[in-house]
Amino acid sequence: MIDSLNPAVILVIGALLIPILQGKLRTFYMLLLPVLSFLQLWMLPAGASAAFEMFNLTLTTLHIDKLSFVFAVIFHIATFIAVVYSLHLRDSWQQCVNLIYAGCALGVVLAGDLITLFIYWEMAAISSVFLIWARRTERSYNAGLRYLIVQIVSGLLLLAGIILYANASGSIEFTKLDLASPGCVLIFIAFGIKCAFPLFHSWLVDAYPEATVTGAVVLSAFTTKMAIYALARAFPGTELLIWIGLVMAAFPIFYAVIENDLRRVLTYSMINQLGFMVVGIGIGTELALNGTAAHAFADILFKGILFMSMGAVLLRTGKMNGSDLGGLYKSMPYTTTFCIIGAASISAFPLFSAFVTKSLIMEATAREGYKFAWLILLFASAGVFHHAGIKIPFFAFFAHDSNIRCKEAPMNMLIAMGIAAILSMAIGIFPETFYKLLPYQVEYNPFTVTHVITQLQLLLFSALAFTLLLRTGIYPPELHSVNLDVDWLYRKPGAYLAKHTMSFVATSEKWLFTSIKKLSFIMGARLHRHHGPQGILSKTWPTGSMVMWVAFLLGPYLIFYYL
Amino acid sequence: MNPQKDKKYWLDNPGNINKIVYGLYSICTILILLEFAYHKHINFLFENWFGFFSWFGFIACLALVLLAKQMRKIVKRDEDYYGD
Numbered sequence: 048m049i050d051s052l053n054p055a056v057i058l059v060i061g062a063l064l065i066p067i068l069q070g071k072l073r074t075f076y077m078l079l080l081p082v083l084s085f086l087q088l089w090m091l092p093a094g095a096s097a098a099f100e101m102f103n104l105t106l107t108t109l110h111i112d113k114l115s116f117v118f119a120v121i122f123h124i125a126t127f128i129a130v131v132y133s134l135h136l137r138d139s140w141q142q143c144v145n146l147i148y149a150g151c152a153l154g155v156v157l158a159g160d161l162i163t164l165f166i167y168w169e170m171a172a173i174s175s176v177f178l179i180w181a182r183r184t185e186r187s188y189n190a191g192l193r194y195l196i197v198q199i200v201s202g203l204l205l206l207a208g209i210i211l212y213a214n215a216s217g218s219i220e221f222t223k224l225d226l227a228s229p230g231c232v233l234i235f236i237a238f239g240i241k242c243a244f245p246l247f248h249s250w251l252v253d254a255y256p257e258a259t260v261t262g263a264v265v266l267s268a269f270t271t272k273m274a275i276y277a278l279a280r281a282f283p284g285t286e287l288l289i290w291i292g293l294v295m296a297a298f299p300i301f302y303a304v305i306e307n308d309l310r311r312v313l314t315y316s317m318i319n320q321l322g323f324m325v326v327g328i329g330i331g332t333e334l335a336l337n338g339t340a341a342h343a344f345a346d347i348l349f350k351g352i353l354f355m356s357m358g359a360v361l362l363r364t365g366k367m368n369g370s371d372l373g374g375l376y377k378s379m380p381y382t383t384t385f386c387i388i389g390a391a392s393i394s395a396f397p398l399f400s401a402f403v404t405k406s407l408i409m410e411a412t413a414r415e416g417y418k419f420a421w422l423i424l425l426f427a428s429a430g431v432f433h434h435a436g437i438k439i440p441f442f443a444f445f446a447h448d449s450n451i452r453c454k455e456a457p458m459n460m461l462i463a464m465g466i467a468a469i470l471s472m473a474i475g476i477f478p479e480t481f482y483k484l485l486p487y488q489v490e491y492n493p494f495t496v497t498h499v500i501t502q503l504q505l506l507l508f509s510a511l512a513f514t515l516l517l518r519t520g521i522y523p524p525e526l527h528s529v530n531l532d533v534d535w536l537y538r539k540p541g542a543y544l545a546k547h548t549m550s551f552v553a554t555s556e557k558w559l560f561t562s563i564k565k566l567s568f569i570m571g572a573r574l575h576r577h578h579g580p581q582g583i584l585s586k587t588w589p590t591g592s593m594v595m596w597v598a599f600l601l602g603p604y605l606i607f608y609y610l
Numbered sequence: 611m612n613p614q615k616d617k618k619y620w621l622d623n624p625g626n627i628n629k630i631v632y633g634l635y636s637i638c639t640i641l642i643l644l645e646f647a648y649h650k651h652i653n654f655l656f657e658n659w660f661g662f663f664s665w666f667g668f669i670a671c672l673a674l675v676l677l678a679k680q681m682r683k684i685v686k687r688d689e690d691y692y693g694d
Contacts, residue, residue, distance in 0.1 A: 413653035
């Protein structure tokens, strides 16, 4: 392998060949690409970096340390799983974009300087929108446009921030930044938009559920997690992040309870999980940052399983609303099983992944003495079991029988879900091995009697609450509806304003043009009168009359001169 | 006739669903009783309150659902509200 070749380049450039390949060769090639790229990552020496000079700037296009390595590994696993999951597609462009997008996200976590980061950041934004547009409906087209605008705004803020920061500090190295300077604040907001900070989150909830079956799976893995990585690298220990993370962990779960579209429930649940990671970054101790990296790793897997199982349901039934589904365990037993494994993993049941990853963040919060934050996270932990752990599998596969009978998911989808499920359980069963991958050396044992029992109490009493609410009929039914969120601001008043601004501009423009037209007509008429064929000024005058007029002027002049 | 449709599943019998629910009740009871059986290692004092994690989980979910239900009154709109 070439010493300084960036694995991201293998994916991005390699993906360009996919559309021209056919049949088995294409399948083989798509599976091979992430494997090759992973081998390259593995063979690169520890602390490898590649740099070159351009316009007096040193660009570090490749920089590997322990933090970027964890993210690079899970990004490869996610890419491979996504390729397997999308093998049934007869849409080579979508498969090509999948890999380009994954490669760009990988480029972000391996970037050593801010310019390289920006380039991959923007490429990831632009390539990802095609995963939404590939659904080829008007609804997804509009959602994709809204998504793209937000992504581009994030990119522009990042660029502005980088320019200010580079001018002030004279460095473009991607390292720990300080929120005191204006450039860094812009960079912070740019990361925050992609990370779905409160009030900046609606692009995620709006767009991901409109993506294609496979697109949502790929999207769920990369954009937000590369933002988590960027925050963890640039702003560890920023206390503001603890409070932002708490809002993210606690608030979206209320929406998740009343949302009908099950993939949208998963996006709310995703913000909730990102909240845990952001709190971890805000605390910033070695244990907390380990927790953030570990939880991002686990989240990509279990959120992947949940999105994959819902994708399989959407593919087979054409429906995604909880109110229309139910009883599918009869038709899709394997998908049901994998979905339950994903649900158990996100809910942090002992022996499943989040039990050993989320607890790192909880423990770090407690050790630093953040009592209130810890209680909110505990509330969010109970809530996540409720809306993702129970609601998703229950309303899709059990609940009332919707009488939908369909085929089981295609084999490639089952294999993809199976890989993710096995890995999720492996993390939960062998945490010691998994912890070795984490950036810092930390002693923590998740399997203490206290932790196992208290966690089971928390979860099973949450289940008890769900059961009682459901049996007494208090539980809010799944309804065909839309729930207003921040995107209302730009989809209703914003759209109204834009529309009326446009019509105002259009009317003024019309008025201006008709006025100019009228004015020029009048001017033309005047010119015509004086200079036209009959115009007094365009007549051919006899020389004699000119002489007469000269004499007429000169005569009085001479007379006055002599007087 | 679709043979899949005729097949009776274990969960189709309401009695079996009751069995699961009673199973859950008994597990919850056991978990509460376990409070007497081990020594808790804690970070905050309130974790030592009897069955803290049990009733916290229960009340958290109750509050979550009831508040979310009220929230529907404010945020719920028709499915074609945005008209796309």
